[in-house]
Amino acid sequence: MLPDTAATPLDVLRRVFGYDAFRGDQAEIVEHVAGGGDALVLMPTGGGKSLCYQIPALVRPGVGVVISPLIALMQDQVDALRALGVRAGFLNSTQDLDERRLVEQEFLAGELDLLYLAPERLRVESTVRLLERGKIALFAIDEAHCVSQWGHDFRPDYLMLSHLHERWPDVPRIALTATATAATRAEIATRLDLESAKHFVASFDRPNIQYRIEPKNEPRRQLLDLIRTEHPGDAGIVYCLSRKSVEQTAEFLVAQGIPALPYHAGLDAPVRAANQARFLREDGVVMVATIAFGMGIDKPDVRFVAHLDLPKSVEGYYQETGRAGRDGLPSTAWLAYGLADVVQQRKMIDDSEGDRAHKHRLSQHLDAMLALCETVQCRRVQLLNYFGQPGEPCGNCDTCLAPPESWDGTVAAQKVLSTVFRLDRERRQKFGAGQIIDILLGKRTQKVEQFDHHSLSVFGVGADLSEAEWRGVIRQLMAQGMLSVEGNYQTFVLTEESRPVLRGERQVMMRREPKKAARSRSRGTKPQVDLPAEAAPVFERLREWRGATAREQGVPAYVIFHDATLREIATRKPADLAALGRISGIGENKLAKYGEGVLAALAD
Incomplete structure (x- = not known):
């Protein structure tokens, strides 16, 4: 479509994307960026981040330039936009010279609405000169957490994106990510020179x-x-x-x-x-x-x-x-x-490159993950709290559906810690979980006999718990920092946190798994479960039509229509193009392109 500066963002949302209203913070973000403001947007996956830069790019004069690390997916992203009638293109290392030249010509001629670039392209001076010759509507920096050097998806090329504002001071910038704590958000703002930008933080809750x-x-x-x-x-x-x-x-x-x-x-x-x-x-x-x-x-x-x-x-x-x-x-x-996961992660942190501060940061990340695993409270509340947002028990996670017990594991903890202490201090030996559990259960295995561990005072004192339960105790002691691993054989040693437990000065509360794990809402979560009985076969017929159409065009099925759109079509059974056009997710271009095919599938 041609950019239309007279069109409002809501007009574009309805005409191009087929939706009647914005969700959450989308409207405010779109208006802010379309008006020329910089923005840093945190919005969960599936929250509609893309619209926050796509619509401003369509209402502002010029081409929206999207910086994305997702080279392997750019073709699909462009295909999805073209299916909507949006003129999109990309430049990355997968193209040959002729393909790149064609996209460059389209950009200079104003024949693109959106241009996707891999961040490393901005290291190429010819790309920078190309952008300087064209009219840019905005810069969108997607997956902005890639700029965080301590993040899980760090990309060095993202560090240079702070220079965009220096070369194009009048072009608005919007940085977007689905995942960032307050500390990571501050790092993104600093590294991308977006401290004075308006920050939008949507709810991290994904209730579905x-x-x-x-x-x-x-x-x-x-x-x-x-x-x-x-x-x-x-x-x-x-x-x-x-x-x-x-x-x-x-x-x-x-x-x-x-x-x-x-x-x-x-x-x-x-x-x-x-x-x-x-x-x-x-x-x-x-x-x-x-x-x-x-x-x-x-x-x-x-x-x-x-x-x-x-x-x-x-x-x-x-x-x-x-x-x-x-x-x-x-x-x-x-x-x-399981226990092996905790041992492995602790060992990986100890063996990782970097200074003490780096290892401490990795340990903090792991501790938060372990706290989520071991909580007896609602998982969703724990997740939201991690990202600095309040939450109410959801009634839908496993801890809500089948609440685990919290029990006083102080004595059990003392038994494990005493065994590690006696092996280390009395025998100058270090062992992993298997040997410690065998000693506590009083098993006279070959290894127990070999090292004379049946003579230890703690031998057999743990018959009150099963092997699986003892593994849970050791796992939780590691999660709470009372045990650590050492050496290539991943043997256990005590920590400072274990001393007050051994002296009886600290209580240790633990999680006991419920007898039955929680199941989901039903025995299946396939979309047709929520459909009226008469609509289910219609939905399947529409999926077959969509699959055949997608194969014919060489695009993913969701580029044609999402399942949610097909569900609504199957339920409402529109009789003509006008009625079909009122279905959510069907804009003008898709109605013209696929409308007759949908009606034919319904007629079948």
């Missing part, structure tokens, strides 16, 4: 996501149970810490009949690209990945995000789980977490 964390017990089998009982046929993302675990988990799921694909940095680039494209374009594919995958993934119908390993920070966890349910429909964030 059910957060669940449970102890590891054959985690791949637990994952399979989640998929089969609650998300059969749904798209999902499974995060693993290592490349080996990614490949083994993907193979396991495929062997069980689940269409799963691996994604990690060790795969050849064409394989990664092909797997990502299939995940985006096909329904019901499960992507098993390291954290190398996911930033900027716009697939709206991801129904679950599962973690088979403990994330390193609450920010990383929140951003990764936020890829579920971008369409607002019920979705699951599930995490399996």
